[in-house]
Amino acid sequence: MANNEEVIEELKKIVKQKGLKYTEQREIVLDILINAEDHLSAEEVYNQIKEKHPDSNIGIATVYRALGFLEEVDLIASIAFGTEGKKYESNAKSHHDHLICTNCGKIVEFIDDEIEKRQEKIAKKNKFKITSHSMQLYGVCGDCQEKSK
Amino acid sequence: MANNEEVIEELKKIVKQKGLKYTEQREIVLDILINAEDHLSAEEVYNQIKEKHPDSNIGIATVYRALGFLEEVDLIASIAFGTEGKKYESNAKSHHDHLICTNCGKIVEFIDDEIEKRQEKIAKKNKFKITSHSMQLYGVCGDCQEKSK
DNA sequence: GTCAATGCAAATCGTTTGCATGAAC
DNA sequence: GTTCATGCAAACGATTTGCATTGAC
Numbered sequence: 599m600a601n602n603e604e605v606i607e608e609l610k611k612i613v614k615q616k617g618l619k620y621t622e623q624r625e626i627v628l629d630i631l632i633n634a635e636d637h638l639s640a641e642e643v644y645n646q647i648k649e650k651h652p653d654s655n656i657g658i659a660t661v662y663r664a665l666g667f668l669e670e671v672d673l674i675a676s677i678a679f680g681t682e683g684k685k686y687e688s689n690a691k692s693h694h695d696h697l698i699c700t701n702c703g704k705i706v707e708f709i710d711d712e713i714e715k716r717q718e719k720i721a722k723k724n725k726f727k728i729t730s731h732s733m734q735l736y737g738v739c740g741d742c743q744e745k746s747k
Numbered sequence: 748m749a750n751n752e753e754v755i756e757e758l759k760k761i762v763k764q765k766g767l768k769y770t771e772q773r774e775i776v777l778d779i780l781i782n783a784e785d786h787l788s789a790e791e792v793y794n795q796i797k798e799k800h801p802d803s804n805i806g807i808a809t810v811y812r813a814l815g816f817l818e819e820v821d822l823i824a825s826i827a828f829g830t831e832g833k834k835y836e837s838n839a840k841s842h843h844d845h846l847i848c849t850n851c852g853k854i855v856e857f858i859d860d861e862i863e864k865r866q867e868k869i870a871k872k873n874k875f876k877i878t879s880h881s882m883q884l885y886g887v888c889g890d891c892q893e894k895s896k
Numbered sequence: 897g898t899c900a901a902t903g904c905a906a907a908t909c910g911t912t913t914g915c916a917t918g919a920a921c
Numbered sequence: 922g923t924t925c926a927t928g929c930a931a932a933c934g935a936t937t938t939g940c941a942t943t944g945a946c
Contacts, residue, residue, distance in 0.1 A: 740874030
């Protein structure tokens with residue numbers, strides 16, 4: 599897993615290679631996602647930029663364009679997260695899935711190698727090349743089961 | 748797995764039980780989804796209605812309202828599909844997960860007992876009681892891999 | 897100086913809402 | 922007759938686009 603500096607260097611390389619321009623805005627968007635705890639929507643990225651970089655006068659359209667660009671060059675990935683629409687995450691992070699309590703909203707993250715392996719197998723069988731996945735288990739957490747007794 | 752008639756009867760029962768009104772529009776929307784080969788977006792449902800029931804003067808707002816209602820009473824389910832937005836399917840079909848091509852939008856359904864078992868195990872370890880789950884694998888399908896060569 | 901990227905505002909897309917009318921009960 | 926559901930159009934939120942300006946090279 600690459601660290602922050604390395605990902606920024608990667609962006610510089612890609613931009614140069616494509617004959618495009620390296621801008622502060624693209625770097626800021628990528629930086630926000632690298633340091634994000636969570637998956638962020640375009641608007642959440644925009645809000646964090648206004649918070650952490652109040653001097654930079656970035657527009658929401660630029661955020662959308664930067665996200666599109668970064669996704670195209672595979673530095674970030676987007677997934678449809680439940681009903682909440684499109685969200686983005688840095689590809690420099692490891693993936694995890696979610697257990698969600700439908701009663702209190704608690705979210706527990708987990709990774710399971712066995713499931714990841716099965717997914718690969720299923721993909722192979724169907725001739726798919728997987729880029730990402732999204733998995734949520736909905737149910738009632740221990741605390742809420744106790745309370746409803 | 749219920750057949751079409753049974754699902755329609757179920758709708759009638761639910762509507763009566765809730766003291767609401769049974770309308771042709773709700774029946775048509777449900778019927779379209781029961782007989783759909785594929786997952787449909789709200790607009791696709793609307794277009795199919797105009798095609799198969801040209802006499803019925805249904806509005807797109809009614810389609811959205813019917814879909815919301817049917818989902819609430821669990822006769823249909825929705826999934827957020829990658830870039831393609833929200834799509835619906837009848838719950839009269841058996842549970843399955845999805846492989847989604849991020850290039851052409853093709854969807855392949857699958858079930859894997861091994862994964863289902865692992866999910867139960869993970870839930871147990873975290874003291875969750877699972878009620879449902881949602882899993883999508885995103886990637887590039889065989890055809891699209893061929894084309895990009 | 898050139899050309900891509902930006903910021904802004906207007907446009908567009910999918911979805912929702914307000915309200916008067918029509919249909920189910 | 923009452924109440925819910927509908928159709929229409931307007932409103933809305935998220936995303937995209939057109940265009941003049943700015944900034945990287």
